Amino acid sequence: MSTAAKKSWWRWVGLFALTAVAVHLAAVFAYPRIVMSGAIKRLSRDDTATNQWLHAPPMTEKTRVIVRPSPDLAYSSCVYDLSKGPVRIVVKPWSDYMSLSLFDAATDNYYTLNDRQMPREGAEVILHSKGQAVPAGLKPFATVESPSVRGVALIRRLAPTDERFAAADAARGEEKCEPLNAGQQIMPKNGPSTGGQ
DSSP states (O other): OOHHHHHHHHHHHHHHHHHHHHHHHHHHHHHHHHHHHHHHHTTTTTTSSSSOOEEEESTTTTTOOSSSSOOEEEEEEEEEOOSSSSOOOOEEOSSEEEEEEEOOTSSSSEEEEETSOOOOOEEEEEEEEEEEOTTTOOOSSSEEEEEEEEEEEEEEEEOOHHHHHHHHHHHHTTEEEEEEEGOOOOOOOOEEEESSO
């Protein structure tokens, strides 16, 4: 093989390797967003239910929407959309394990509030996107900046019996996931401001 042919061959090998790396990086970057886009579509009932809690029935093989849900937990999900302004999330207290988790459009869990951190009266969280103004004078438990305009809020409550599930149903019936201008702040509680936790 001539020197020119060898150079040409190595050039093609290098180009193939660079293309393979570029495709791999693109897939790694895009895959979580594709997965979350599908989850948002399912959880929001094809974008007909955003900025509102949807409460799942007790988990079985037939009722599950997420991968590997626990049958001992009561799930509530809210697909949030910050394109028109901040969103207000109100979570009621729970005597057993519970958590509020916020996920961005790339599936990253960027904020979590659990039962050990929860004030006795529950918590109010104001969710906003970067650069979005939050009205002065509000005193939520937390003000959280979402890395993306859309994402998912998920509440999990330990409810292993029919009685506890009924109690969880009553608690989550009082919770809010709504545009900030849709309701008055009901929890005058000072708390941290954060861009994530």
